Amino acid sequence: MVVERDIRLFFQYKFLIILRAIWFVSQIVLFGLIASRMINVREVPDYFRYYVSGLSIMTLYSAAIFIGFDIYEEAEHGVFEYLLSLPVSRRQLVLGRSIGGGLRSFIYVGPLIAASLFVIGAVNPLNFLVALFALFLFSFGVSGMSITIAVMIKSSDRFDILMGVLDALIVRLSTAMYPLAVVQAANPLYGGVANFNPVSYAADLFRWGTGIESTYFTLANPLLPLLGIIAFFAIFTFVGVTIYDRRIEGGGWQ
Amino acid sequence: MKAIMHIVEHDLRNFFRYKWWLVGLISMNLADLFIMAIVYNYMVSSAVIAQYDTYFKFFAPGLTVTGLFASAFMIGREINMERRREVHHYMLSLPMTRMELAIGRVLSGGIRGMIYMSPLLLTCFVFLGFPTVWELLVILIVLFLMALGISGLSIAIAVSTASLEKFITARGLVYYTLFFCSSVFYPLSLIQQLGAEGKFPAPLVILAEVNPLSSASDMIRSFLLPDLPAFSYTSILNVVVFSAIFILSAAFAYIKILER
Numbered sequence: 001m002v003v004e005r006d007i008r009l010f011f012q013y014k015f016l017i018i019l020r021a022i023w024f025v026s027q028i029v030l031f032g033l034i035a036s037r038m039i040n041v042r043e044v045p046d047y048f049r050y051y052v053s054g055l056s057i058m059t060l061y062s063a064a065i066f067i068g069f070d071i072y073e074e075a076e077h078g079v080f081e082y083l084l085s086l087p088v089s090r091r092q093l094v095l096g097r098s099i100g101g102g103l104r105s106f107i108y109v110g111p112l113i114a115a116s117l118f119v120i121g122a123v124n125p126l127n128f129l130v131a132l133f134a135l136f137l138f139s140f141g142v143s144g145m146s147i148t149i150a151v152m153i154k155s156s157d158r159f160d161i162l163m164g165v166l167d168a169l170i171v172r173l174s175t176a177m178y179p180l181a182v183v184q185a186a187n188p189l190y191g192g193v194a195n196f197n198p199v200s201y202a203a204d205l206f207r208w209g210t211g212i213e214s215t216y217f218t219l220a221n222p223l224l225p226l227l228g229i230i231a232f233f234a235i236f237t238f239v240g241v242t243i244y245d246r247r248i249e250g251g252g253w254q
Numbered sequence: 255m256k257a258i259m260h261i262v263e264h265d266l267r268n269f270f271r272y273k274w275w276l277v278g279l280i281s282m283n284l285a286d287l288f289i290m291a292i293v294y295n296y297m298v299s300s301a302v303i304a305q306y307d308t309y310f311k312f313f314a315p316g317l318t319v320t321g322l323f324a325s326a327f328m329i330g331r332e333i334n335m336e337r338r339r340e341v342h343h344y345m346l347s348l349p350m351t352r353m354e355l356a357i358g359r360v361l362s363g364g365i366r367g368m369i370y371m372s373p374l375l376l377t378c379f380v381f382l383g384f385p386t387v388w389e390l391l392v393i394l395i396v397l398f399l400m401a402l403g404i405s406g407l408s409i410a411i412a413v414s415t416a417s418l419e420k421f422i423t424a425r426g427l428v429y430y431t432l433f434f435c436s437s438v439f440y441p442l443s444l445i446q447q448l449g450a451e452g453k454f455p456a457p458l459v460i461l462a463e464v465n466p467l468s469s470a471s472d473m474i475r476s477f478l479l480p481d482l483p484a485f486s487y488t489s490i491l492n493v494v495v496f497s498a499i500f501i502l503s504a505a506f507a508y509i510k511i512l513e514r
Contacts, residue, residue, distance in 0.1 A: 015419035019426040030434035033454065037444045040299045047297075161278035168285040178293050186293040 001088070005100070017108065020059065024112050027055050028119065043182060049120050049212055054176035056116045057135075057203045060109045061171065064139040065163055067101030068146035072156040094147065094244040098237050101143025106136060117210065124211040127222075131209025134226050137233040138202040144236035151247040174199035198232040201225035257350035261358025262365060268332065269366045276325075276370060283321050283374060287314060302441065306479060314378040315474035316438035319397075319467050321374040323432070326367025326401040327425065329359065330408030334421045337413060337511060356505040363405025368398055382478040389477040396473060396493050400466050403497030406504035413504075413511040436467040466496040 032055070036048035044050055074080050083093065150159055173193040175183065180200070184191030194200050205225050269276075291313040298309045306312040336342055345355060375393075379385070385393060411428065415421040435445070435458050442462060449459035462468055469489035476485040 015417075015423040019423045022423075022426055023430060026430040026434055030430070030458075031439065034434070034440050034444055034448060037448060038299060038302055038440050039297050043297045157274065161274055164278050165281050165285075168282040169289075172285055172289040172293075177290070178297060182296045183293055186296050190289060190293065 001096070020063065020108070021112070024055065024059050024115075028052055028116075044179060046212075050179070050207075051177065052116045052119045053207050053210060053212065054203050056109065056113050057138075057176050057199060057206055058171055059112055060105055060135060060139055060202070061142055061199060062167065063105035063108050064102055064142035065146045065167070066105070067097065067143045068150035068159060068163065069156075071097075071147065071150045072159065075154075076156070090245045091241055094241045095237070097147060097244075098140055098144045098240060101146065102136065102140030105139045105143065109139075120210050120212055124209065127211065128209040130222070130226070131205045134205045134209075134229045135202055137229050138198060141198065141229065141233035141236045144233070144240035148236055148240040148243050151244050154247070170197060170199055173197060174203060176200070176203045196228070198229060201228040201232075205229070257348075257354040258358040258361060260350075261355060262362040265329065265332075265359065265362030266365065266369075269328070269362075269369070272328075279324065279370075280321075280373060283317055284377070287317050287377070291317075305441070305482070306475075311382055311479060312441070312475070313439070314382055315478065316436075316467075316471040318371055318374040318378050318474065319400075319470045320433060320438055322367045322371035322397055322401055322470075323404050323429075323467060325370030326363050326404035327408040327429075329363030329366065329405050330412035330421065330425070331418075333359065333409055333508070334412035334415060334418060338416075338418065342511065352509045353505065356508040359409060359508060360402055360405050360501055360504050363408065364398060364402035367401035367404060368394075371397065371401075378474070378478070385477045392490075393474055393477065396470060396490055399497045400470050400493050403466060403493070403500045406497070406500035406502075409504035410500060410507045413507045431461070432465055432467055435462045436465040437462065437471050438467055442468055442472065464492050466493045469493050 032048050032051045036046075036051065039047040074083065086093075088096075146163070149162065153159055153162065171177070173183075173190055174197045175194055176199050180191065180194055183194045202225075205222060208222050287310070291310040294309040294313070302309065302312065336345070346352075348355070350358075375397075384390075407428070408425070411424050412421055415424055433439075437445075445454060445459055445462045448454035449456055469492040473485060473489045476482055
């Protein structure tokens with residue numbers, strides 16, 4: 001019930017969905033196409049396909065973050081008290097919200113991933129299913145992270161700023177836009193962060209699943225990024241449940 | 255004039271209420287410069303490096319212009335909110351003419367853009383070198399004109415859209431089209447080359463050529479980066495035409511909506 005409600009809520013934001021779709025398409029047909037002309041083919045042989053696959057992960061990340069904004073909307077309109085009065089335990093509520101947040105972003109990004117697969121081309125069915133499973137966990141983890149941060153800081157302004165800064169850092173310090181070898185060459189510190197970044201794990205697994213990773217790098221052991229995503233999902237879902245459980249009551253929302 | 259100054263003061267006070275939001279926005283811009291641009295240095299083709307030395311140097315002026323664009327656009331969001339909450343009835347009761355009110359709003363949007371952009375422009379000068387006094391004057395005048403035009407564009411969109419969602423969607427469409435069809439992220443010659451090969455629509459190539467974001471970015475580059483094509487007066491003309499069109503559109507659209 002909680003999951004269904006969150007999915008319905010998301011699809012009420014028609015204009016936001018249209019906006020994200022415009023962003024995705026313009027990133028592919030404008031930025032992706034022109035920027036790929038600027039890239040040295042010896043460093044990244046087919047930057048266009050590399051970028052399009054990373055873009056799917058960036059879109060998935062930003063759609064999953066959105067659940068945090070819903071929480072502030074509910075707090076502002078007093079819906080929180082109504083939710084607390086429902087015959088659902090706090091744990092069921094937050095788990096449902098985390099799954100709902102992840103699922104709805106996945107439903108939304110599904111057609112965009114299909115569009116990027118059309119651009120990228122080849123698909124290795126078995127690897128792709130494993131990658132898809134990892135992306136499911138990734139989007140649940142990002143939703144859990146968004147919920148955790150939202151209920152911890154309880155201020156929509158601060159949340160908005162923090163998520164913007166976090167988005168700028170977590171996406172740019174990942175392999176979504178550039179291969180790890182290039183990030184490491186640019187700055188070993190950046191490379192270190194990119195190496196332990198869930199966005200990198202998701203992007204690398206997606207490229208591995210679609211079979212295009214061999215053009216840019218060799219993913220020696222796909223189990224490592226998969227374990228990284230499982231750890232990310234577990235931490236933010238279960239830590240999120242605990243924090244949500246403790247902070248949900250007592251007001252203090254700004 | 256005094257009435258216009260009151261409006262400008264009111265809007266500037268509002269602007270500084272969002273100081274943390276501004277800090278967040280600046281840090282996002284700096285993340286683009288100090289992470290994305292530095293990593294791109296290691297990926298861009300030798301042709302770009304030969305012309306601009308590093309991608310960082312190429313991108314810094316473009317980033318300054320995008321920062322100016324985003325902050326000058328903020329005034330539209332406030333005006334859209336005022337329209338939805340019908341605050342314009344209060345605005346009409348103020349002891350000033352409709353035209354003073356409209357000019358004040360466009361002017362404050364432009365000044366806010368310049369204030370926000372100044373740390374980014376300073377960062378650009380620190381890393382690329384300082385221009386001469388005359389060049390600095392030209393840069394500031396052209397950027398201010400552009401900020402006025404952007405503020406006008408944002409007000410025109412804000413008063414033509416009935417809801418915040420529609421405003422945000424329209425803003426997104428304008429942002430992405432103007433940002434990506436410009437020389438902010440990549441040299442204009444690449445877009446023209448793609449157009450000549452038939453891989454990029456001709457109207458978008460023309461848009462990139464006359465885009466004020468391209469003109470302003472390339473003008474700063476022509477002053478700060480050596481061995482580049484000399485400064486062109488066409489870039490100033492593009493910005494002047496853009497600003498004139500949108501300042502007038504905004505003033506008339508704003509007056510019309512106030513009187514509705």
